[in-house]
Amino acid sequence: MSVDRQNSVAGSDPVVQVRNLTKRFGHFTAVNNLSFEIAKGEIFGLLGANGAGKTTLIKMLCGLSRPTAGMANVAGYNLITQPEMIKRRIGYMSQKFSLYEDLTVQENIRFFGGIYGLSKREAIDAGNIMIGRLGLEKMKNRLIGSLPLGWKQKIAFSVAILHHPGLIFLDEPTSGVDPVTRRQFWEMILETAGRGYTIIVTTHYMDEAEYCNRVAVMVEGNIAALDSPENLQRHYHVANMEDLFWKLTREINGSVTKSIQP
Amino acid sequence: MRTILIIIRKEFKQIFRNRMMLPIIFIAPIVEMLVLVYAATMEVKHIDLLVVDSDQSVYSRQLISKLAGLKMYHVSVIPVAGREADARLLGNKADAVLEIPPKFEQSLVRGLNPVLQLRLDAVNGMAAGIINGYTRRIVMDFQRKWQMNFTATDTHGKIMRISVVPRYWYNSELNYKHYMLPGILVILVTIMGMFLSAINLVREKEIGTIEQINVTPIRRYHFIPGKLIPFWIIALGELAFGLTIGWILFRVPVRGSLLLLFGFTSVYLLSVMGIGLFLATIARTQQQLMFMFFFFMLTFLLMSGLFTPVESMPAWAQMVNRINPFAYFMRVIRMILLKGSGFRDILPEFTSISVYAVIMFSLAVWRYRKTT
Numbered sequence: 358m359s360v361d362r363q364n365s366v367a368g369s370d371p372v373v374q375v376r377n378l379t380k381r382f383g384h385f386t387a388v389n390n391l392s393f394e395i396a397k398g399e400i401f402g403l404l405g406a407n408g409a410g411k412t413t414l415i416k417m418l419c420g421l422s423r424p425t426a427g428m429a430n431v432a433g434y435n436l437i438t439q440p441e442m443i444k445r446r447i448g449y450m451s452q453k454f455s456l457y458e459d460l461t462v463q464e465n466i467r468f469f470g471g472i473y474g475l476s477k478r479e480a481i482d483a484g485n486i487m488i489g490r491l492g493l494e495k496m497k498n499r500l501i502g503s504l505p506l507g508w509k510q511k512i513a514f515s516v517a518i519l520h521h522p523g524l525i526f527l528d529e530p531t532s533g534v535d536p537v538t539r540r541q542f543w544e545m546i547l548e549t550a551g552r553g554y555t556i557i558v559t560t561h562y563m564d565e566a567e568y569c570n571r572v573a574v575m576v577e578g579n580i581a582a583l584d585s586p587e588n589l590q591r592h593y594h595v596a597n598m599e600d601l602f603w604k605l606t607r608e609i610n611g612s613v614t615k616s617i618q619p
Numbered sequence: 620m621r622t623i624l625i626i627i628r629k630e631f632k633q634i635f636r637n638r639m640m641l642p643i644i645f646i647a648p649i650v651e652m653l654v655l656v657y658a659a660t661m662e663v664k665h666i667d668l669l670v671v672d673s674d675q676s677v678y679s680r681q682l683i684s685k686l687a688g689l690k691m692y693h694v695s696v697i698p699v700a701g702r703e704a705d706a707r708l709l710g711n712k713a714d715a716v717l718e719i720p721p722k723f724e725q726s727l728v729r730g731l732n733p734v735l736q737l738r739l740d741a742v743n744g745m746a747a748g749i750i751n752g753y754t755r756r757i758v759m760d761f762q763r764k765w766q767m768n769f770t771a772t773d774t775h776g777k778i779m780r781i782s783v784v785p786r787y788w789y790n791s792e793l794n795y796k797h798y799m800l801p802g803i804l805v806i807l808v809t810i811m812g813m814f815l816s817a818i819n820l821v822r823e824k825e826i827g828t829i830e831q832i833n834v835t836p837i838r839r840y841h842f843i844p845g846k847l848i849p850f851w852i853i854a855l856g857e858l859a860f861g862l863t864i865g866w867i868l869f870r871v872p873v874r875g876s877l878l879l880l881f882g883f884t885s886v887y888l889l890s891v892m893g894i895g896l897f898l899a900t901i902a903r904t905q906q907q908l909m910f911m912f913f914f915f916m917l918t919f920l921l922m923s924g925l926f927t928p929v930e931s932m933p934a935w936a937q938m939v940n941r942i943n944p945f946a947y948f949m950r951v952i953r954m955i956l957l958k959g960s961g962f963r964d965i966l967p968e969f970t971s972i973s974v975y976a977v978i979m980f981s982l983a984v985w986r987y988r989k990t991t
Contacts, residue, residue: 359901419834423990440990441836449834459636460629471625572931 370396371430372524372555374420378427380413387413389578390427395557395571400550402569403559404602409575411559412452415526418557419449432524445473448517448525452532454509458502462512464491465501466519473520480519487515507538514545518554525549527558531565543568563598572598574605581605622837627843630819634849643815644853648807648861655803656869658798663749667693669713671700676724682761686717689757708740713749715739727765800871801952802925804861805945812854812888814912817895820846821908833989843984847892854888855881874959883951883969886976889942893979900986919945947972 371394377557380388390409395401402409415423416430420440429436432446456465470480488497491511501509510530517525527546531539539562547568550556558569566572566586573583582589582605586598594603621942633895634640668686672679675698687694697703702720707713726733737754741747832842858881865871894915902908922936923929923945929937940946947968954960962969 420990421830421833440840444834444836447833451827451830454831455827455831457633457828458826459633464629464632468625468629469831469835472622472837473830474622508684544888612975 370397371395372399372432373401373557374430375418376428377427378414378417378429380410380417380422381425386578388417388424391580392427393573393580393583394448395555397555398550398553399571400546400556400558400569402566402572403557403575404561404563404566404572404598405559405575406561406606408577410578411575412528415449415528415557415559418449418538419526420444421449432522445520446522446524448520448522450510450513450517450525450527450530452528454506454513456501456509456513456516459500461498461500462488462504465512465516469516470519475520483519487519491515507534507541510534510538510542511545514542518549523553524555525557527556529559529561531562532559539565563602566598574602576606581608622841622850623836623845626842627848630846630849634853643923644811648857649864651802651807652803652861652864652868655806656799656919662795663746663753664691664961665693666715666750666753667713668695668754668986669704669707669716670694670696671716671718672696672698673700673721674723678724678727678765679719682719682758685761686754686757690752698930700906704738708738711740713740714715714746715754717754727762742824796869797957798953799869800865800869801950801956804858804865805923805925805948805952806920807861808854808884808888809891809945809948811857812850813891813895815853816847816850816892817908817912819850819904820896820899821902825904837989839987840984843896843987847889847896847980851885851888851892852906855884858884871956873956875955875961879962879965880955883955883965883972884914884948886969887944887948887951887972889976890972890979893976893981893983894944896983897979897986900983900988918941922946924951925949940974941971944972944975947975 373393373395375394376392378388378391379386391414403414405411413422417424418429418436420431420443424436431443432593434440434442434446436443449554457468460468466484466487467477467480470483475483488494491508493508493512495509496504500513504512511563514527514530517527530546531542543565546556546558546581558565558593560566569586571583571585572589573580574589575581582593582601589601590597593604595604638688653793668684671684672683683694683696686692695713704713704716704718708716716736716738718738720733720735723733723735735758737751739747739751820829821834862871862873862877866873895912898911898915899908902911922932922940922943924940925945929940929946932940951960951968954965
């Protein structure tokens with residue numbers, strides 16, 4: 358099938374190389390024997406219902422969750438043997454907002470900057486650039502907990518790229534935010550990708566898939582399809598990603614996918 | 620090293636931004652000391668004594684007035700035994716009933732030994748024993764004085780008895796507060812160190828911020844000390860604060876070296892905080908952690924010798940106490956404060972607690988997982 362050929366990338370060395378990656382929780386297989394590659398500078402989308410295995414896959418690639426089987430190379434390091442090396446080279450934004458709500462914007466920036474080994478000067482400079490870019494001058498001394506969710510998400514994204522990681526994992530970054538903020542958020546992602554960053558993003562908003570260079574549709578721990586959005590729509594004879602998603606989930610289940618969140 | 624400092628700074632900011640923290644650190648010790656030191660006392664200060672005076676003689680009234688003249692006794696008298704006395708014991712209206720039999724005076728004068736009966740509410744056996752002791756001493760004293768008066772002219776007939784005069788060392792007034800206060804300090808310092816640091820770590824798990832930490836290249840031997848040191852400093856400050864309050868309120872003596880006390884406490888804190896953080900790496904929620912703490916706190920505390928002497932516990936309990944850090948601290952803080960023991964005297968405890976600290980701290984670092 359032509360779709361399978363898209364699993365590997367031509368040209369430069371892939372930033373992420375996944376081989377037979379599997380994660381099981383007891384009898385439940387959250388991620389089932391996945392293999393794919395992601396090229397430098399790509400925006401790679403992971404689409405799927407809740408419980409399809411998107412978050413589990415991302416957590417494994419970040420070194421937060423140990424794979425049950427398989428191997429992967431992330432940012433030039435072996436996931437199984439060098440997970441701590443990978444952590445220096447990646448940025449991660451969790452599904453759940455996880456900066457410190459009882460610290461101010463600036464304190465969060467300094468803290469995470471410091472943890473990533475930025476000098477005080479570098480952390481302050483990077484923070485100022487980021488605050489300027491987001492137009493947060495007036496809010497930099499406010500506790501993050503007091504800001505609206507949309508702002509929090511933008512700050513979380515900016516903190517995730519503070520140390521210029523090159524590879525960024527975004528786990529449902531836009532869930533729960535209003536459409537305007539979602540659009541602004543995607544502008545930030547596209548702009549960052551334009552500067553050479555590789556971005557892996559999960560979402561269950563099908564329209565967001567259109568922003569991605571390539572999309573993997575996950576159904577019950579498997580990748581049901583993987584290609585650029587245009588190719589996928591052409592191949593499956595559908596008008597948009599929404600229809601494609603319905604078609605793929607029905608094909609596999611004969612019904613709607615069950616919602617299982619590990 | 621810089622990473623540890625960065626974490627410590629962040630923790631201090633969060634601690635002092637938490638509205639509950641300052642009251643916990645400064646109000647709780649004062650209240651605990653005021654309430655616990657008084658409430659945990661074993662002294663019997665107020666005795667409701669019912670005297671059944673079936674004799675109604677001069678001597679029996681003398682004995683009653685002797686008892687009534689003492690501050691700790693609240694004496695009421697009824698003439699005949701019967702339901703009344705039992706009812707008062709049952710209704711907690713009397714702690715003890717002293718029955719003076721008919722012909723008490725007569726027997727005394729004739730040189731027979733009259734028998735008084737003392738019935739005690741022994742639900743609290745310890746208190747009953749103390750009331751028994753007090754009351755007997757007073758009755759015997761009464762008898763002795765009576766004998767001396769009666770036989771004053773006949774000095775040859777007086778029986779000289781050998782008497783033992785006790786001297787209470789280190790706590791000559793048998794001041795129970797001075798004994799309890801160091802124990803309360805142990806609880807305070809332990810709760811501050813062990814609870815707060817462990818709860819802090821589990822809270823990060825609950826809120827999810829731990830994930831953002833775990834995805835950074837932070838090392839666990841940076842992270843655990845970073846979590847521990849702020850509360851270590853707070854707990855040592857708490858000891859200083861508690862000692863000051865204890866000195867102001869109760870004049871608790873400080874006979875040994877404060878430097879030695881703080882030195883021992885620093886090491887002790889590492890061991891209990893190690894236990895706390897180790898449990899925190901196992902617990903997923905604050906609730907789970909609290910239940911584990913209740914178990915350890917209650918067991919360790921009751922066995923530590925806070926209320927009852929460790930030496931009176933069965934051999935197996937004393938063996939268990941070897942792994943009870945509270946017991947070491949309980950013993951050492953009393954030795955240093957009340958007896959003025961020096962470094963040589965506490966060396967065995969110091970050695971044990973140091974080994975303990977190293978083991979627990981390593982366990983906590985080892986058990987902390989950045990990957991699930």
